[in-house]
Amino acid sequence: MGSSTFSLSLILMLTASMLAVSMANKDWHFGFNYTNWPFKGGPPQSQNDIPGPRKIVVGGSENWQLNFNYTDWALKNGPFYLNDTLVFKYDPPTNDSTIPHSVYLLPNLWSFLTCDLRRATMVANTTQGGGEGFEFVLKKWQPHYFACGERNGYHCKAGQMKFFVMPLFRQWH
Ligand SMILES: *[C@@H]1O[C@H](CO)[C@@H](O)[C@H](O)[C@H]1NC(C)=O
Ligand SMILES: *[C@@H]1O[C@H](CO)[C@@H](O)[C@H](O)[C@H]1NC(C)=O
Numbered sequence: 203m204g205s206s207t208f209s210l211s212l213i214l215m216l217t218a219s220m221l222a223v224s225m226a227n228k229d230w231h232f233g234f235n236y237t238n239w240p241f242k243g244g245p246p247q248s249q250n251d252i253p254g255p256r257k258i259v260v261g262g263s264e265n266w267q268l269n270f271n272y273t274d275w276a277l278k279n280g281p282f283y284l285n286d287t288l289v290f291k292y293d294p295p296t297n298d299s300t301i302p303h304s305v306y307l308l309p310n311l312w313s314f315l316t317c318d319l320r321r322a323t324m325v326a327n328t329t330q331g332g333g334e335g336f337e338f339v340l341k342k343w344q345p346h347y348f349a350c351g352e353r354n355g356y357h358c359k360a361g362q363m364k365f366f367v368m369p370l371f372r373q374w375h
């Protein structure tokens with residue numbers, strides 16, 4: 203091996219190990235197997251190598267309800283990517299014993315931390331979580347502050363019905 207080839211390999215190796223360190227737990231989600239790259243094959247050339255958008259039920263089998271830690275759920279189930287779909291499932295209020303829920307987007311981090319709904323946007327009302335659930339596609343590359351809007355912020359504040367998502371790009375360009 204010539205010395206210039208050797209230096210190049212060394213640089214590539216260092217770069218690869220830096221990537222490995224910085225993304226240690228998330229390798230799978232970045233769409234290519236960097237443990238190989240750039241030594242074999244390089245980044246994926248075809249769509250087949252890139253996992254497609256996911257459809258994720260918020261809260262998993264717990265659905266969208268009171269007293270479930272959605273912040274924790276989002277940490278453990280993320281990261282989320284552009285074009286992933288979040289599915290919110292909750293029973294429509296059919297009688298006095300069903301607790302109504304809804305889905306709102308809060309405008310900023312402060313309103314999220316304080317569960318301030320004054321400038322929030324409703325994305326799903328109390329009936330839209332029924333059946334297969336309400337689907338929200340993460341189309342915008344921006345922070346999303348989700349919260350339940352019921353009881354004037356009480357479900358958000360005391361019931362932990364809120365979480366934060368910053369969708370990532372699936373692929374590096
Ligand atoms: C990446 O490739 C290496 C070497 O081929 C393999 O050992 C490893 O299991 C792969 N990792 C993933 C996440 O596929
Ligand atoms: C919810 O989970 C987050 C992240 O794991 C944690 O920091 C927080 O204390 C939890 N909240 C409650 C009320 O347990």
Ligand SMILES: *[C@@H]1O[C@H](CO)[C@@H](O)[C@H](O)[C@H]1NC(C)=O
Nearest residue numbers: 283284285341370371372373
């Ligand atoms: C998301 O889907 C739309 C429509 O299918 C497509 O045009 C867009 O490129 C996708 N965005 C990403 C980041 O995959």
Ligand SMILES: *[C@@H]1O[C@H](CO)[C@@H](O)[C@H](O)[C@H]1NC(C)=O
Nearest residue numbers: 293294295296297298299300
């Ligand atoms: C209220 O509706 C829920 C869901 O549809 C049902 O499971 C429950 O049995 C009903 N309760 C009463 C008291 O009718």
Ligand SMILES: *[C@@H]1O[C@H](CO)[C@@H](O)[C@H](O)[C@H]1NC(C)=O
Nearest residue numbers: 294325326327328329330331
């Ligand atoms: C909720 O939204 C759906 C779809 O836009 C609408 O048909 C329904 O009447 C609304 N329900 C309530 C309680 O506002």
Ligand SMILES: [Cu+2]
Nearest residue numbers: 303350352357
């Ligand atoms: Cu609620």
